[in-house]
Amino acid sequence: MRTNPLVAFFVERYVFATAIFVGLVLVGLLLGLGLGVELLPRFSVPVVAVSTAYPGAGPEEVAEQVSKPLEDALSTLSGVSTLGSTSTEGFSLVFVEFQQGVNVDQAAVEASQKVAAARGALPKDASAPVVQKFDPSASPILYVALEAPGEDLAQVLRYAERQLKPKLQLVPGVADIRLTGAPRRAIRVLLDPDRLQALGITPGQVVQALSASALNLPLGSLNAGERRLVYTLRATPARAEEVAGLLVDPGRGLRVRDVARVEERAEEASSLNRVNGRPAVLLAVLKTPDSNAVAVADGVRRTLARTALPPGYRAEVALDTTRFIRAAVVDTVKEAFLAALAVSLVVLLFLGKLNSVFSVILAIPITLSGAILLFGVLGFTYNLISLLALTVAVGIVVDDSIVVAENIDRYRRAGLGLKEAVLKGASEVSAAVAAATLSLLAVFLPISFLPGLIGQIFQQFGLGMAAAIAVSWLEALLFLTVRLAHFPDPDPPSFR
Secondary structure (H helix, E strand, C coil): CCCHHHHHHHHHHHHHHHHHHHHHHHHHHHHHCCCCECCCCCCCCEEEEEEECCCCCCCCHHHHHHHHHHHHCCCCCCCEEEEEEEEECCCEEEEEECCHHHHHHHHHHHHHHHHHHHHHHCCCCCCEEEEEEHHHHHHEEEEEEEEEEEHHHHHHHHHHHHHHHHHCCCCCCCEEEEEEECCEEEEEEEECHHHHHHHHCCHHHHHHHHHCCCCCEEEEEECCEEEEEEEEEEEEEEEEHHHHCCCCEECCCEEEEEEEEEEEECCCCCEEECCEEEEEEEEEEEECCCCHHHHHHHHHHHHHHHHHCCCEEEEEEEEEEEHHHHHHHHHHHHHHHHHHHHHHHHHHHCCHHHHHHHHHCCCHHHHHHHHHHHHHHHHEEECCHHHHHHHHHHCHHHHHHHHHHHHHHHHCCCCHHHHHHHHHHHHHHHHHHHHHHHHHHHHHHHHCCCCHHHHHHHHHHHHHHHHHHHHHHHHHHHCCHHHHHHHCCCCCCCCC
């Protein structure tokens, strides 16, 4: 029987073979340490929504004057599957669903261009349309509850917005902080028509005076040694008394209080939050798409622990979605170890030789390193699907090693030397092992190319399994043979 030249090459150059596979494990380990951790793989839904506010308009006016022009503009996009809209009192929502395979990011950019071109056809009182793509990863990963018994919720919200939110936004991986659960303070100017008419003041003059009061002008910069100081002029009224004292007609000395009633009150809250029965302000933490959810949550917790809150204030994590991710990762790792233990016992039972058992079991971390290396190259994350692939691969990647090790052991029992038995045994089953590996690849590779949302979710499973199986094939023929050829079986332990 002809010896497989590739097997013979690696068996004779065992240092070279060891360096290749040890390097594979090290690179896989380094890339694996940098992978993000999420509950599910990243996937995109080809849907773009355009929302527009039109205060004071009824549903029919919104549909005719806002939704219809936007639909006409968006209908010219390529790859559109469904185009629809919802028009309610003072609000329009136009959604576009694209065909599978369309790049959602590019589609959102093209939709923004179409909407910008149609902006002139919309009513002047309508707000600027907002184009957003549907992002499943945009949901908060953590909710922080800020409460202060006895304090006004509006005051708590002001502290959260001005002090706590900027600190949490500095945590690496945090994309945004959303605040809910408290009414916002607003200054209202209620014009008196009779006084306006009597004094000859128009509402436009009042509006102009209010707009001119909010100054935010750059004054320049100054270099002072190694420091660069930037100066700006800011004068924005913050209290009702300041707004009431603004000049409307400087020539006659007329102020806002002369033609209007100015009051400061809390607006009606759109949402109210309670944590353990106590009212609180919630800070929803959103992460960036490429960040590690668990690391971001840990960073937020550390920042909260280091932050000195005002007396009477208390901040605690009300909901942490990364707990489910941590539990899933821990359970998957346990299952992988149990699977490896079960495989070890089965191999020991049927092969019976310690060297063969250790050589076969060593194939598990080597082949899994190949899958993890692929995850790192393609930017995948640890999630339920990718960890499922690694767990299932534990029981499959040893198949080639078991077949090769058992056939080599058969020649060793026939009296051949270590190297000769390895060359003959591995060469004899190399074609069968290749056929078995290719048949498994033919099953798992197509999974990663399934169309639609299912294909995006199970892509990591199919590619992870395929990478582990391919590496197991190479490991069984090119590195398992090296270990069995150069490391004899240890003497069986005696009873003592």
